[in-house]
Amino acid sequence: MRTCNTCNKEKSLDSFYKDKTCKDGHHKKCKICHKSYIKKHYLENKDYYQNYKKQYNEENKKELKLHGKVYYNINKTQIQTQNKLYNIKNQKNIKVYNKMYNEKNKEEIIKYRQGNRDKSNTWQKNYNKNNKEVVTWRNLLYRVLGMNGNPKSNSTYKMLGYTHKELKLHLDNQGMDWNTHTVDHKVPVSWFKRNTPPNIVNSLYNLQPLTEAENKSKSNKFSSPISGLYFNQIRGWIKEEYLNKLV
Numbered sequence: 671m672r673t674c675n676t677c678n679k680e681k682s683l684d685s686f687y688k689d690k691t692c693k694d695g696h697h698k699k700c701k702i703c704h705k706s707y708i709k710k711h712y713l714e715n716k717d718y719y720q721n722y723k724k725q726y727n728e729e730n731k732k733e734l735k736l737h738g739k740v741y742y743n744i745n746k747t748q749i750q751t752q753n754k755l756y757n758i759k760n761q762k763n764i765k766v767y768n769k770m771y772n773e774k775n776k777e778e779i780i781k782y783r784q785g786n787r788d789k790s791n792t793w794q795k796n797y798n799k800n801n802k803e804v805v806t807w808r809n810l811l812y813r814v815l816g817m818n819g820n821p822k823s824n825s826t827y828k829m830l831g832y833t834h835k836e837l838k839l840h841l842d843n844q845g846m847d848w849n850t851h852t853v854d855h856k857v858p859v860s861w862f863k864r865n866t867p868p869n870i871v872n873s874l875y876n877l878q879p880l881t882e883a884e885n886k887s888k889s890n891k892f893s894s895p896i897s898g899l900y901f902n903q904i905r906g907w908i909k910e911e912y913l914n915k916l917v
Contacts, residue, residue, distance in 0.1 A: 814871045852881070856877070856878055856893075857904065892916060
Protein backbone atom coordinates (compact mmCIF):
# COMPACT_ATOMS: atom_id res chain seq x y z
CA MET A 671 0.00 0.00 0.00
CA ARG A 672 0.99 3.61 -0.56
CA THR A 673 -0.60 7.07 -0.49
CA CYS A 674 -1.22 9.12 -3.65
CA ASN A 675 0.45 12.53 -3.40
CA THR A 676 -2.50 14.14 -5.22
CA CYS A 677 -5.72 12.71 -3.80
CA ASN A 678 -3.97 11.62 -0.52
CA LYS A 679 -5.79 8.29 -0.56
CA GLU A 680 -4.06 5.09 0.43
CA LYS A 681 -4.26 2.53 -2.33
CA SER A 682 -2.67 -0.78 -3.30
CA LEU A 683 0.45 -0.69 -5.48
CA ASP A 684 -1.42 -2.02 -8.53
CA SER A 685 -3.34 1.30 -8.48
CA PHE A 686 -0.11 3.08 -9.44
CA TYR A 687 1.82 2.97 -12.71
CA LYS A 688 5.30 1.53 -12.54
CA ASP A 689 8.12 4.09 -12.47
CA LYS A 690 11.76 3.01 -12.15
CA THR A 691 12.80 6.50 -11.04
CA CYS A 692 10.84 6.13 -7.77
CA LYS A 693 12.20 4.20 -4.75
CA ASP A 694 9.42 1.59 -4.65
CA GLY A 695 9.23 1.41 -8.46
CA HIS A 696 5.80 3.05 -8.71
CA HIS A 697 4.60 6.51 -9.68
CA LYS A 698 3.70 8.98 -6.91
CA LYS A 699 0.26 9.67 -8.43
CA CYS A 700 -2.34 6.92 -8.60
CA LYS A 701 -3.58 5.89 -12.03
CA ILE A 702 -6.80 7.91 -11.72
CA CYS A 703 -4.99 11.12 -10.71
CA HIS A 704 -2.28 10.55 -13.28
CA LYS A 705 -4.83 10.19 -16.09
CA SER A 706 -6.65 13.29 -14.87
CA TYR A 707 -3.38 15.23 -14.85
CA ILE A 708 -2.41 14.08 -18.36
CA LYS A 709 -5.84 15.02 -19.72
CA LYS A 710 -5.77 18.44 -18.08
CA HIS A 711 -2.22 19.13 -19.23
CA TYR A 712 -3.14 18.12 -22.80
CA LEU A 713 -6.17 20.41 -22.91
CA GLU A 714 -4.13 23.32 -21.56
CA ASN A 715 -1.40 22.72 -24.15
CA LYS A 716 -3.49 21.32 -26.99
CA ASP A 717 -1.96 23.45 -29.76
CA TYR A 718 1.56 22.48 -28.72
CA TYR A 719 0.81 18.75 -28.74
CA GLN A 720 -1.05 18.89 -32.04
CA ASN A 721 1.78 20.83 -33.72
CA TYR A 722 4.35 18.47 -32.21
CA LYS A 723 2.44 15.41 -33.43
CA LYS A 724 2.00 16.90 -36.90
CA GLN A 725 5.71 17.72 -37.14
CA TYR A 726 6.73 14.31 -35.81
CA ASN A 727 4.46 12.49 -38.28
CA GLU A 728 5.84 14.55 -41.16
CA GLU A 729 9.47 13.88 -40.18
CA ASN A 730 8.90 10.17 -39.62
CA LYS A 731 6.38 9.48 -42.39
CA LYS A 732 8.20 6.48 -43.91
CA GLU A 733 8.95 4.82 -40.57
CA LEU A 734 5.38 5.29 -39.31
CA LYS A 735 3.94 3.95 -42.55
CA LEU A 736 6.17 0.87 -42.39
CA HIS A 737 5.38 0.33 -38.72
CA GLY A 738 1.65 0.65 -39.38
CA LYS A 739 1.86 -1.83 -42.25
CA VAL A 740 3.80 -4.38 -40.18
CA TYR A 741 1.44 -3.96 -37.22
CA TYR A 742 -1.62 -4.38 -39.45
CA ASN A 743 -0.26 -7.54 -41.09
CA ILE A 744 0.50 -9.08 -37.67
CA ASN A 745 -2.90 -8.13 -36.20
CA LYS A 746 -4.97 -8.17 -39.40
CA THR A 747 -7.67 -10.59 -38.24
CA GLN A 748 -8.09 -8.90 -34.87
CA ILE A 749 -8.24 -5.40 -36.41
CA GLN A 750 -10.79 -6.43 -39.04
CA THR A 751 -12.97 -8.11 -36.39
CA GLN A 752 -12.80 -5.04 -34.13
CA ASN A 753 -13.65 -2.70 -37.02
CA LYS A 754 -16.57 -4.89 -38.07
CA LEU A 755 -17.98 -5.03 -34.54
CA TYR A 756 -17.49 -1.28 -34.10
CA ASN A 757 -19.28 -0.50 -37.39
CA ILE A 758 -22.21 -2.75 -36.46
CA LYS A 759 -22.45 -1.30 -32.95
CA ASN A 760 -22.21 2.31 -34.16
CA GLN A 761 -24.00 1.99 -37.49
CA LYS A 762 -26.53 4.76 -36.83
CA ASN A 763 -23.95 7.15 -35.38
CA ILE A 764 -21.59 6.54 -38.29
CA LYS A 765 -24.40 7.20 -40.78
CA VAL A 766 -25.33 10.47 -39.06
CA TYR A 767 -21.68 11.54 -38.81
CA ASN A 768 -21.01 10.78 -42.49
CA LYS A 769 -24.10 12.74 -43.53
CA MET A 770 -23.09 15.75 -41.41
CA TYR A 771 -19.49 15.56 -42.63
CA ASN A 772 -20.55 15.36 -46.29
CA GLU A 773 -22.86 18.36 -45.92
CA LYS A 774 -20.24 20.40 -44.07
CA ASN A 775 -17.48 19.59 -46.55
CA LYS A 776 -19.56 19.36 -49.73
CA GLU A 777 -17.43 21.73 -51.82
CA GLU A 778 -14.14 20.15 -50.75
CA ILE A 779 -15.47 16.65 -51.50
CA ILE A 780 -16.64 17.72 -54.98
CA LYS A 781 -13.23 19.29 -55.70
CA TYR A 782 -11.43 16.20 -54.41
CA ARG A 783 -13.52 13.82 -56.52
CA GLN A 784 -13.15 16.02 -59.59
CA GLY A 785 -9.40 16.15 -59.04
CA ASN A 786 -9.24 12.37 -58.83
CA ARG A 787 -11.35 12.04 -61.98
CA ASP A 788 -9.07 14.46 -63.83
CA LYS A 789 -5.98 12.54 -62.65
CA SER A 790 -7.59 9.24 -63.62
CA ASN A 791 -8.61 10.55 -67.06
CA THR A 792 -5.11 11.98 -67.67
CA TRP A 793 -3.51 8.71 -66.58
CA GLN A 794 -5.89 6.70 -68.80
CA LYS A 795 -5.20 8.91 -71.83
CA ASN A 796 -1.44 8.58 -71.37
CA TYR A 797 -1.74 4.83 -70.85
CA ASN A 798 -3.88 4.38 -73.97
CA LYS A 799 -1.44 6.50 -75.98
CA ASN A 800 1.62 4.55 -74.86
CA ASN A 801 0.04 1.07 -74.87
CA LYS A 802 -2.07 0.98 -78.02
CA GLU A 803 -1.51 -2.74 -78.57
CA VAL A 804 -2.86 -3.52 -75.08
CA VAL A 805 -5.96 -1.36 -75.63
CA THR A 806 -6.54 -2.92 -79.05
CA TRP A 807 -6.06 -6.42 -77.64
CA ARG A 808 -8.69 -5.84 -74.97
CA ASN A 809 -11.11 -4.06 -77.31
CA LEU A 810 -11.06 -7.03 -79.67
CA LEU A 811 -12.34 -9.23 -76.86
CA TYR A 812 -14.93 -6.77 -75.55
CA ARG A 813 -16.35 -6.21 -79.03
CA VAL A 814 -17.23 -9.89 -79.41
CA LEU A 815 -18.47 -10.18 -75.83
CA GLY A 816 -20.68 -7.13 -76.37
CA MET A 817 -22.04 -8.56 -79.63
CA ASN A 818 -23.03 -11.76 -77.82
CA GLY A 819 -24.15 -10.04 -74.63
CA ASN A 820 -21.73 -12.11 -72.57
CA PRO A 821 -19.67 -11.00 -69.55
CA LYS A 822 -15.91 -11.40 -69.35
CA SER A 823 -15.40 -14.76 -67.63
CA ASN A 824 -11.61 -15.05 -67.66
CA SER A 825 -8.42 -13.15 -68.42
CA THR A 826 -8.01 -11.59 -71.87
CA TYR A 827 -5.08 -13.89 -72.57
CA LYS A 828 -7.06 -17.05 -71.76
CA MET A 829 -10.13 -15.92 -73.75
CA LEU A 830 -8.17 -14.89 -76.87
CA GLY A 831 -5.33 -17.38 -76.70
CA TYR A 832 -2.51 -14.88 -77.31
CA THR A 833 -0.83 -11.97 -75.54
CA HIS A 834 -0.86 -8.30 -76.55
CA LYS A 835 2.81 -8.72 -77.53
CA GLU A 836 1.93 -11.54 -79.91
CA LEU A 837 -0.84 -9.39 -81.40
CA LYS A 838 1.58 -6.52 -81.92
CA LEU A 839 4.17 -8.77 -83.56
CA HIS A 840 1.53 -10.27 -85.88
CA LEU A 841 0.27 -6.86 -87.02
CA ASP A 842 3.74 -5.28 -87.20
CA ASN A 843 4.81 -8.05 -89.58
CA GLN A 844 2.00 -6.88 -91.89
CA GLY A 845 3.15 -3.25 -91.80
CA MET A 846 0.93 -1.97 -89.00
CA ASP A 847 1.22 1.76 -88.28
CA TRP A 848 -0.28 2.21 -84.80
CA ASN A 849 -0.96 5.90 -85.45
CA THR A 850 -2.87 5.57 -88.73
CA HIS A 851 -4.03 1.95 -89.06
CA THR A 852 -6.98 0.15 -87.52
CA VAL A 853 -7.40 -3.60 -86.97
CA ASP A 854 -9.73 -5.25 -89.47
CA HIS A 855 -11.39 -8.66 -89.34
CA LYS A 856 -10.92 -10.35 -92.71
CA VAL A 857 -14.10 -12.30 -92.03
CA PRO A 858 -16.47 -9.65 -90.60
CA VAL A 859 -17.54 -10.09 -86.99
CA SER A 860 -21.22 -9.99 -88.00
CA TRP A 861 -20.75 -13.07 -90.18
CA PHE A 862 -20.21 -15.28 -87.14
CA LYS A 863 -23.05 -16.98 -85.30
CA ARG A 864 -24.08 -15.76 -81.88
CA ASN A 865 -21.89 -17.06 -79.04
CA THR A 866 -18.96 -17.87 -81.31
CA PRO A 867 -15.93 -18.04 -78.97
CA PRO A 868 -13.87 -14.81 -79.00
CA ASN A 869 -10.69 -16.70 -79.85
CA ILE A 870 -12.35 -17.93 -83.07
CA VAL A 871 -13.58 -14.50 -84.21
CA ASN A 872 -10.37 -12.77 -83.13
CA SER A 873 -7.93 -15.41 -84.30
CA LEU A 874 -4.67 -13.89 -85.52
CA TYR A 875 -5.46 -15.57 -88.86
CA ASN A 876 -8.46 -13.22 -89.13
CA LEU A 877 -6.74 -9.92 -88.24
CA GLN A 878 -5.04 -7.45 -90.55
CA PRO A 879 -4.11 -3.74 -90.45
CA LEU A 880 -6.05 -1.31 -92.64
CA THR A 881 -6.26 2.46 -92.74
CA GLU A 882 -9.49 3.93 -91.41
CA ALA A 883 -10.57 4.81 -94.97
CA GLU A 884 -9.84 1.28 -96.22
CA ASN A 885 -11.73 -0.22 -93.30
CA LYS A 886 -14.81 1.95 -93.95
CA SER A 887 -14.67 1.13 -97.67
CA LYS A 888 -14.47 -2.61 -96.93
CA SER A 889 -17.43 -2.34 -94.58
CA ASN A 890 -19.19 -5.69 -93.99
CA LYS A 891 -17.43 -7.49 -96.84
CA PHE A 892 -14.99 -10.34 -97.15
CA SER A 893 -12.18 -9.27 -99.46
CA SER A 894 -8.96 -10.73 -98.08
CA PRO A 895 -7.93 -14.38 -98.40
CA ILE A 896 -7.78 -16.60 -95.31
CA SER A 897 -5.83 -19.81 -94.82
CA GLY A 898 -7.43 -23.20 -95.37
CA LEU A 899 -6.61 -24.05 -91.76
CA TYR A 900 -8.62 -21.08 -90.48
CA PHE A 901 -11.48 -21.77 -92.91
CA ASN A 902 -11.85 -25.31 -91.56
CA GLN A 903 -11.77 -23.90 -88.03
CA ILE A 904 -14.56 -21.37 -88.59
CA ARG A 905 -16.87 -23.04 -91.11
CA GLY A 906 -19.13 -24.39 -88.33
CA TRP A 907 -19.36 -20.94 -86.75
CA ILE A 908 -20.30 -18.93 -89.85
CA LYS A 909 -23.92 -18.02 -90.57
CA GLU A 910 -25.32 -20.04 -93.47
CA GLU A 911 -26.03 -16.99 -95.67
CA TYR A 912 -22.33 -16.06 -95.60
CA LEU A 913 -20.72 -19.50 -95.83
CA ASN A 914 -20.67 -19.67 -99.66
CA LYS A 915 -19.01 -16.25 -99.82
CA LEU A 916 -15.93 -17.61 -98.09
CA VAL A 917 -15.26 -20.27 -100.72
